[in-house]
Amino acid sequence: MNFSKNYKNIFLAMFLSFLLSACATQTAKKVDSQIQGDVYTGTDTVEYLADGVPDRVFFATNESVLTTASRETLRKQAAWLRKNPEVTVVLEGHADERGTREYNLALGERRANAAKDYLMTYGISSSRISVLSYGKERPVDSGSNPLSWSKNRRSVTVKAN
Amino acid sequence: MKIKIKIFFIALLILFPFKSLALIEVDITRGNLSPLPLAVSPLSSDKDDQQALQKELDIKDLGLEISKIVENNLKKSGLFNPLNKDAFLQKPDIAHLKPRFEDWSLIKAQALITGKVNFEDDKLRVEFRLWDVLAGKEMLALAFTTVPKNWRRVGHIISDKVYERLTGEKGYFDTRIIYVSEKGPKTQRIKKLAIMDQDGFNTKYLTLGNELVLTPRFNPTNQMVTYLSYFKNLPRVYLLDIETGMQEVVGDFPGMTFAPRFSPNGKKIIMSFAMDGNSDIYTMDLENRIVERITNHPSIDTSPSYSPDGKYIAFNSDRSGYQQIYVMKSDGSKVKRISFGKGLYGTPVWSPRGDLIAFTKLHKGKFYIGVMRTDGKGERLLTENYYQEAPSWSPNGRVLIFYRETKTDSKGEGFSAKLWSIDLTGYNERLVDTETDASDPSWSSLLSN
Numbered sequence: 001m002n003f004s005k006n007y008k009n010i011f012l013a014m015f016l017s018f019l020l021s022a023c024a025t026q027t028a029k030k031v032d033s034q035i036q037g038d039v040y041t042g043t044d045t046v047e048y049l050a051d052g053v054p055d056r057v058f059f060a061t062n063e064s065v066l067t068t069a070s071r072e073t074l075r076k077q078a079a080w081l082r083k084n085p086e087v088t089v090v091l092e093g094h095a096d097e098r099g100t101r102e103y104n105l106a107l108g109e110r111r112a113n114a115a116k117d118y119l120m121t122y123g124i125s126s127s128r129i130s131v132l133s134y135g136k137e138r139p140v141d142s143g144s145n146p147l148s149w150s151k152n153r154r155s156v157t158v159k160a161n
Numbered sequence: 162m163k164i165k166i167k168i169f170f171i172a173l174l175i176l177f178p179f180k181s182l183a184l185i186e187v188d189i190t191r192g193n194l195s196p197l198p199l200a201v202s203p204l205s206s207d208k209d210d211q212q213a214l215q216k217e218l219d220i221k222d223l224g225l226e227i228s229k230i231v232e233n234n235l236k237k238s239g240l241f242n243p244l245n246k247d248a249f250l251q252k253p254d255i256a257h258l259k260p261r262f263e264d265w266s267l268i269k270a271q272a273l274i275t276g277k278v279n280f281e282d283d284k285l286r287v288e289f290r291l292w293d294v295l296a297g298k299e300m301l302a303l304a305f306t307t308v309p310k311n312w313r314r315v316g317h318i319i320s321d322k323v324y325e326r327l328t329g330e331k332g333y334f335d336t337r338i339i340y341v342s343e344k345g346p347k348t349q350r351i352k353k354l355a356i357m358d359q360d361g362f363n364t365k366y367l368t369l370g371n372e373l374v375l376t377p378r379f380n381p382t383n384q385m386v387t388y389l390s391y392f393k394n395l396p397r398v399y400l401l402d403i404e405t406g407m408q409e410v411v412g413d414f415p416g417m418t419f420a421p422r423f424s425p426n427g428k429k430i431i432m433s434f435a436m437d438g439n440s441d442i443y444t445m446d447l448e449n450r451i452v453e454r455i456t457n458h459p460s461i462d463t464s465p466s467y468s469p470d471g472k473y474i475a476f477n478s479d480r481s482g483y484q485q486i487y488v489m490k491s492d493g494s495k496v497k498r499i500s501f502g503k504g505l506y507g508t509p510v511w512s513p514r515g516d517l518i519a520f521t522k523l524h525k526g527k528f529y530i531g532v533m534r535t536d537g538k539g540e541r542l543l544t545e546n547y548y549q550e551a552p553s554w555s556p557n558g559r560v561l562i563f564y565r566e567t568k569t570d571s572k573g574e575g576f577s578a579k580l581w582s583i584d585l586t587g588y589n590e591r592l593v594d595t596e597t598d599a600s601d602p603s604w605s606s607l608l609s610n
Contacts, residue, residue: 062483064438097566100507100521100550101375101601102420103477103484105389105396106433106440106461109417113438132394133417133435137373142347142573144547 039067040150045140049157053080056156057115064110066118074115077157078122088160091115093133096149101135108133115155196242198269201232203246204276204287205254213280217309224278227287230316231274233360234334238324239589244270257290262297270294274323285309289319291326301326313362318609333555334359337605338562339377339386340580342366343598347569347576354388356403361594367403376420378603382427387411389419398432412445412452420463425471433463442476455493466510467491475509475518486520488535499537508551514558521550530563532585543587556606559585562593564600
């Protein structure tokens with residue numbers, strides 16, 4: 001594992017988030033501060049698996065690519081899982097309402113697996129991770145606008161035991 | 162649940178006039194802007210029979226009620242304009258024996274339906290006649306005997322016979338819709354399988370709502386249904402016999418199976434299986450349980466639908482980078498993209514006539530239901546809305562049923578999901594009555610043939 005690279009990523013992420021919060025204070029639009037390149041970056045719906053370990057990552061429309069922030073969240077989850085070897089998790093993949101039901105089921109599965117793959121590269125055994133797609137069936141925000149949709153495009157890590 | 166309903170055709174007195182002599186012809190190939198005016202006379206019945214039937218069914222005038230079913234069906238087809246009964250000059254019993262055609266042409270009826278209801282030996286006997294008012298001729302006469310509680314189906318069968326005689330195509334009224342009934346807030350919807358007659362009556366709920374259920378589809382040959390259930394939080398394709406209530410998981414897959422549909426002969430289920438972030442299309446033979454993999458591609462392959470001859474499969478894939486519609490041979494060979502218009506395409510469904518594929522399209526934030534030929538040419542968009550998808554064909558391939566969801570307001574409230582239908586022509590868009598919110602409709606075959 002390349003730790004120096006990790007630290008670099010973390011510093012980069014911290015630097016970016018400073019930059020973003022600086023921007024946020026300057027723009028009147030709250031939405032802009034919470035979506036970057038179609039990906040939700042706010043903390044509205046986020047819950048925590050442990051102190052400082054967010055439970056979810058967000059995706060761009062139709063995408064399952066993990067952003068820098070998502071990878072950072074998942075590294076925190078991996079560290080927490082390593083510290084708690086008895087814990088198993090379900091990764092619940094979700095899509096927004098702007099797609100057909102069946103395609104969204106597949107997309108949710110793809111997103112949850114993107115998160116699973118990343119956890120596995122950080123040493124978490126696949127036997128501790130199961131994947132469950134909800135497609136567009138369980139939105140966390142019932143709004144019909146780009147901000148709501150961005151919160152719903154997510155993979156949530158849920159403790160299974 | 163009891164579904165099999167025996168209808169005995171005890172008398173079959175069809176008097177077909179020569180086609181060339183028939184004056185009435187309903188052109189159903191175009192959007193019909195001047196529906197054919199016709200009169201549906203209340204079906205007559207003797208006092209004794211009427212009283213006996215009222216005792217049996219708690220319906221005061223069954224003949225009138227059956228005529229209303231026929232009227233409602235024909236009206237909703239958009240091809241017919243049933244005239245107001247208040248204007249009828251001739252009494253139902255006399256009209257049924259021999260209509261005074263001048264009386265009916267006076268109110269501008271071009272066709273007339275008359276009938277008679279009897280109650281004999283605990284059986285309901287219904288006869289009806291279709292008359293060509295202008296030619297002064299009987300076009301069709303039939304009688305049915307059944308148990309009284311099937312009286313609504315008699316109305317639907319009469320509607321189908323009239324529709325077929327006047328348009329030259331099979332009807333779609335003696336059919337049912339299976340769908341997902343929805344309740345509760347958008348973030349925690351409770352979903353149940355529900356089934357109803359095509360006209361919204363006789364709704365029955367097939368699951369309790371304890372687990373999420375999605376995308377039910379009829380077997381075109383019998384009363385089986387396939388659907389997706391999240392039973393025990395394991396999303397899997399299930400098979401349900403709606404007559405016995407028996408259900409079982411389809412296949413033994415180590416992950417999510419979804420998007421199920423039957424093959425045209427009803428012997429296979431085709432579906433997606435998702436594993437490690439990749440969804441491919443599989444079939445399972447219901448007789449020997451053999452599972453076959455049909456697609457093998459790192460993209461999402463889903464929403465498969467067979468052509469009516471079983472030789473081809475239309476499906477949805479994002480192998481080009483975005484959701485598009487593809488067609489392949491049923492063994493998975495010769496994959497060819499057919500959707501090339503602007504936007505994303507999903508949910509291809511092959512018409513029972515074989516010549517068209519219905520689809521959902523997303524373009525610039527709007528959802529469309531449309532049809533294209535099986536080579537992808539001749540795309541026609543039938544309806545545009547904020548959100549709508551999942552078309553299902555009427556068995557005669559003339560009408561599409563689908564569901565539509567509303568946009569929520571700034572507080573995230575005001576969400577609803579409803580079934581809608583539209584003609585292939587793009588005309589006659591209608592809300593389909595359901596007891597609750599509804600989605601994922603699937604249209605059955607004709608129950609009686």
